[in-house]
Amino acid sequence: QVQLVESGGGLVQAGGSLRLSCAASGNILRLNAMGWYRQAPGKQRELVAAITSGGRTNYADSVKGRFTISRDNAKNTVSLQMNSLKPEDTAVYYCNAAVNTGSIADYYTANFWGQGTQVTVSS
Secondary structure, X not given: OEEEXXXXXXXXXXXXXXXXXXXXXXXXXXXXXXXXXXXXXXXXXXEEEEEOOXXXXXXXXXXOOOEEEEEEOOOOEEEEEEOOOOHXXXXXXXXXXXXXXXXXXXXXXXXXXXXXXXXXXXX
16 A cells, blocks of 8 residues: 655745645555645645656646645655745645556556645735
8 A cells, every 4th residue: 555644734824835745655666646736625626736757847827936846756755845825725735646556567556645734825
């Protein structure tokens, strides 16, 4: 099994910054794309940012220029630096990873989620 553990959420004033981190552990043969999603009350979960194993990134239009996603393949971690935060960024943020798991001779790719971390931006 694979576990994703997030950290770094909290309460911040508008214009402030937070850094989220996510560490993957368990039966990991290969970490493929990793990403951050968020879900605000009454809304659907949406992609915030994603990064491939090679480092290519993709951002939601609403966070471009403010958020930066990065990963450390040696440590199996992904981070999200969030600057110039706005009240509309308030949500539970979830880490996601596509992982090759199982055995080397018979592996499969599965999607895993973290438990979520609350980010609240006050106006």
